[in-house]
Each structure stands twice: as structure tokens, then as C-alpha cells.
Amino acid sequence: MKTAEKSGVAAASQRVLTGSGMIVEALKEEKVEVIFGYPGGAVLNIYDALYDGGIPHLLTRHEQGAIHAAEGYARITGKPGVVIATSGPGATNIVTGLADAMMDSLPLVVITGQVNSQVLGSDAFQEAPILGISMPITKHNFQVQDVNELPRIIKEAFHIASTGRPGPVLIDIPKDITATPGIYDYSKKVHLPGYKLQTEPDPQAVKRVAQAIKMAKKPVILAGAGVLHSKASNLLKELVAKTTIPVANTLLGLGSFPHDHPMSLGMAGMHGTYTANMALYEADLLINIGARFDDRLTGNLKEFAKFAKVVHFDIDPSEIGKNVATEFPVVGDAAKSLQLLLEESLEGGDTSEWLAHLLQSKEDYPLWYVEDGVSFKPQRLIEIVHELSKGEAILTTDVGQHQMWTAQFHGFQAPDKWVTSGGLGTMGFGLPAAIGAQVADKDGTVVAILGDAGFQMTFQELAVLKEYKLPVKVVLVNNQSMGMVRQWQQLFYKERYSESLLPNQPDYVKLADAFGIKGVVVSNETEFRVAFAEALTTDEAFLLDCRVTTMENVYPMIAPGKGIQEMEGVKP
Numbered sequence: 001m002k003t004a005e006k007s008g009v010a011a012a013s014q015r016v017l018t019g020s021g022m023i024v025e026a027l028k029e030e031k032v033e034v035i036f037g038y039p040g041g042a043v044l045n046i047y048d049a050l051y052d053g054g055i056p057h058l059l060t061r062h063e064q065g066a067i068h069a070a071e072g073y074a075r076i077t078g079k080p081g082v083v084i085a086t087s088g089p090g091a092t093n094i095v096t097g098l099a100d101a102m103m104d105s106l107p108l109v110v111i112t113g114q115v116n117s118q119v120l121g122s123d124a125f126q127e128a129p130i131l132g133i134s135m136p137i138t139k140h141n142f143q144v145q146d147v148n149e150l151p152r153i154i155k156e157a158f159h160i161a162s163t164g165r166p167g168p169v170l171i172d173i174p175k176d177i178t179a180t181p182g183i184y185d186y187s188k189k190v191h192l193p194g195y196k197l198q199t200e201p202d203p204q205a206v207k208r209v210a211q212a213i214k215m216a217k218k219p220v221i222l223a224g225a226g227v228l229h230s231k232a233s234n235l236l237k238e239l240v241a242k243t244t245i246p247v248a249n250t251l252l253g254l255g256s257f258p259h260d261h262p263m264s265l266g267m268a269g270m271h272g273t274y275t276a277n278m279a280l281y282e283a284d285l286l287i288n289i290g291a292r293f294d295d296r297l298t299g300n301l302k303e304f305a306k307f308a309k310v311v312h313f314d315i316d317p318s319e320i321g322k323n324v325a326t327e328f329p330v331v332g333d334a335a336k337s338l339q340l341l342l343e344e345s346l347e348g349g350d351t352s353e354w355l356a357h358l359l360q361s362k363e364d365y366p367l368w369y370v371e372d373g374v375s376f377k378p379q380r381l382i383e384i385v386h387e388l389s390k391g392e393a394i395l396t397t398d399v400g401q402h403q404m405w406t407a408q409f410h411g412f413q414a415p416d417k418w419v420t421s422g423g424l425g426t427m428g429f430g431l432p433a434a435i436g437a438q439v440a441d442k443d444g445t446v447v448a449i450l451g452d453a454g455f456q457m458t459f460q461e462l463a464v465l466k467e468y469k470l471p472v473k474v475v476l477v478n479n480q481s482m483g484m485v486r487q488w489q490q491l492f493y494k495e496r497y498s499e500s501l502l503p504n505q506p507d508y509v510k511l512a513d514a515f516g517i518k519g520v521v522v523s524n525e526t527e528f529r530v531a532f533a534e535a536l537t538t539d540e541a542f543l544l545d546c547r548v549t550t551m552e553n554v555y556p557m558i559a560p561g562k563g564i565q566e567m568e569g570v571k572p
Helices: 002-015 019-029 041-051 065-075 094-105 130-137 147-160 175-179 203-215 223-229 233-243 276-281 336-343 352-364 376-391 402-411 431-438 452-467 483-492 508-514 524-535
Strands: 015-018 035-036 057-059 083-085 107-115 138-143 168-174 181-184 219-223 247-249 264-267 283-288 311-316 330-333 394-397 446-451 473-480 520-522 542-547
Touching: 002 065, 002 452, 015 019, 015 402, 019 041, 019 147, 019 181, 019 376, 035 065, 041 083, 041 094, 041 175, 057 065, 057 452, 065 083, 065 094, 065 107, 065 175, 065 431, 065 452, 094 107, 094 130, 107 147, 107 175, 107 330, 130 138, 138 147, 147 168, 147 181, 168 175, 181 431, 203 283, 203 330, 203 336, 219 233, 219 276, 223 233, 223 336, 233 336, 247 276, 264 276, 276 352, 283 336, 311 336, 376 402, 376 446, 376 473, 376 524, 376 542, 394 402, 402 446, 402 473, 402 483, 431 446, 431 452, 446 452, 452 508, 473 483, 508 542, 520 524, 524 542
Parallel strands: 035 057, 035 083, 083 107, 107 168, 138 168, 219 247, 219 283, 247 264, 283 311, 311 330, 394 446, 446 473, 473 542, 520 542
Antiparallel strands: 015 181
């Protein structure tokens, strides 16, 4: 490009805009498709700029709904979800979502309003110290003090949120900054000397992994969410085809490897399959790809993978060796690491006895439940959801029993079909996350599988389904309790059900009708099949209040303090 042309581009990019105008223009340059938010006094200038700014905005009915919707959007698209909330209670209402996104590595850019600069620190009306509050639960946060710095900060926020290990970034903006004019220049490149990314794996480290694979007699792969974030699912399948190493998934890694593949062992962890957990316990080589060895996966660390040498592929160096000693660390993007590994010779030890053992274990110890001929089993409900949707729907959940049954019995075949709260375990997540997922995949089928307790935390977002014509199918797994809390009280607290039972419930069909959404009650398989089939054929939202077995428990289960091999409720 000629010098004159360069100067012309620079001149075009340097304009005088108010802070609010800068925000809108920067979001356009970042190709933001939708904003999730809720207005208030400190962000009125921003909302005025959005009025004719050309970026679609989705108004949730609570700020928590906005940020969980942004998480659902980010999980399906891989792009940063954008949220706007006002100061004070608006900002504090998004704290749960920030922590949730941080734990589950979801990219968000969250803009909060703040009181005027002149009264910061004076306990002004609707002032909250969101910078300090959010510091431990964001990848990074900013408070804008000079309007001319706003373009740079927004650009850096998107870069930080979406590179390396993804995460939420918060930008706190005093109201006077949004009204102040300044020089808008979005042409500058991001320059963050202290932000060091290691996406390229060390080839020598990968070669050492290859040697370990060739020596192993009992290898197993643990596939986590990092496989999905790096779009490495096909490379994982290639690795398994080349090595015949079996695969266990973490909760958030479901869908990274096809459930029906012969080498799939299912989900590992507290409510994982017997075969997946025993494979991790008995293996002599554990290859972790993009998982963080959290406690719900490992159980008692003294018993976890106690016979194995550990390989850990992860883009975040702080995760390697944090919980589990690692002999073969590889820092870098999972896709790039797997690509290098596939270029190596991997043929080696005879693993046929190991594979035969695991295949027999899958046959002998499948997931199970007992039909009683009277009540509607929640596990059967999940199986029918998979059957009628052909396993092609995007599923979102809250946290608890219904979440575990969905993870166990749905059988995820492809990436980006599973949106759940993993690390933080957030009740109320599922419905707003379904909103974000449906916005992300406008033509896809989205099913929100929710517990009756979690649903009551965010059911006001049904209004969003109606207003924005989002055809989310809400499947309420109604066992009239906080199911997982009740299960723990049954097993570990002598059946003292302290504040976990919910016998006095609203009429969910009338509730749905109040929002202009069709709802039905079902209490057996036949009724559910008819109603869910109808829901799938309509292009509108639909709610199914499914009355399931009230005292059903999730099994297998690893009790607190037990090793991964010490499972209760395994089929005899």
C-alpha cells in the first residue's frame, strides 16, 4: 500500500466520537453479532448509542440471564459473548456468570457501567467496586479513566478473552467517560508485552510423548474441553485410529469423541462409567488432552492414576502439575500438539489384552437403571430425547441430577452440542444458556433439560423465548426436589432432608401460558413421546413438565474422599 493510501486509512480510523460511540464502533469492528444485556442509569449513554447502532441487542429479564446467555453463545460459536450491565446491582448480578465462564474457559467481553469519575469511591448511588470484586474471577479486567484509551482497551479485551485459554474480560466504564468525546482509533495492533501465549508445542516434548505411547501396554486418553476449544476432535479421532488407544471424556469434554465409537469408554469422574474410571485407575499411561484434573474427575488424588505415567497437553501451563504429577508435559494448542504427534511413529507395544479387558468391562458394567412399571424414569426420558432428536440437538442443562443423567444417557456424537455449567455448577444456568445457544445456531434444535429447582431461579427468561421467537424446547425433569442435594442427604446425612424437598410447586403449564408459551404435563413414556415429538415439529418454544421418579439417584457414584476405583451403585 502506498504512503498516501496508508495515511488515508489512518485518517478514516481516527475520528472524534463519544465514549458510547466508540463502544458501538469497536463492537462493529469486532464483528459482534449480538449483545446480551440489561440497561440502567450508568449505561444509558451506551444504550442511546445502541438505539440506532446497528448491532442486535437481546434484552434478558435479569443480568444473570444475560451473562449465562452470552456463555451459551460463546460455547457454541467459540466467539466472545458480549454483555452490558449497569453499575452497582447490575454489575454484581453478573458475578456468578463471570466465575462460571472463568472456571469453564468461555470467552466473554463484559461491559459494566460505573458511577461518574468524580464520585468514584464515595459510595455514590449504585456504586459497587466491581473491579476488585471481579479480579479473581476474570481473565483480566479494566477500568477506563481516559476516553482516548477506550478503543485500545476494547481491542485488548477481545484479544485476551479469545486467545490462549479463553475466559471472561470485564471493562468497567464510568458514565461520564461514555459521554466524553475523544479520538477514536481502532487501527493499532494489540501490544501486550506481559501477556505471553505459548500456542506452539515443543516438538521434542511431543516426541517424548510418542516414545511413551510406543512403550505403553495400558494407555488411555482423557479428552477434555480443550479438545473442543481448539477444534481438535477430528485429530483426536485420527490419533485413536492410528493407535487404538481408548478414550474417556470429562463432563465438559463430551462430544469431542463420538459416544458410539468402539474406543469410547464414556464419561469419567464422580458419576462416570465403571469402565472409564477403572481405565484411569489401571492405566500405565494416561494422556490428558485439555482437561484440568479437577476433584470431581479425580476423586482421592492418592488413588488417581496411581500406576500411570501422565502426559498432559494443555494451553495453560499453570494447569500442568497443579493437581497431578506429570512426567510428560506439553504446553500448547491441543490441535497443534495432536498434529505434531500424528506425524510421529506411534506403533509399539501390544495393547490387545488391555483393549479386550476394557471392551469386556463395557459389556459387563453398562450404565443401568431399573424400570418399576409405575413411575417415569429420568434416565429413560433422556434416552427418548436422544432418540427423537436423533442425537442432533444442542442440549443445555442446569446442575444436579438431571445434568448427570443427561451426560450419562444422551450419548453425544459430535462437538458443540453440549452446554452445561461444569466447574462452578450453577443452578439457573440452563434456560438462559439455551437462549444464547439458539441465537448462535438459529436453525438448530435446542433443548433445555432443566431441574425444577434450577428452573425456578431463572424462569423469567421464558419471556425472552416468546419475544425473540426462539424455539427452545424446555424439558423440565420434575422430581419435586433439589435432586442432588436430596441424594447426598439420603446417602450421607441419614435421610435428614433439610430444606431440599419442593412439594409445593407452581403450575408450570399455567406459568408457560402466562408467557405465551405452550406447556404440557407428562408422567409416563407414552405421554412424553407424543409431547416431545410435537415440540420438535413446532417452530415455537415449548415446555414439558415431566413428572419423574421422585427418589431416583444418580449412579455410579464416587463418595467424597474415595478413590476413582471405589464406585457405588455399579451394576452387579
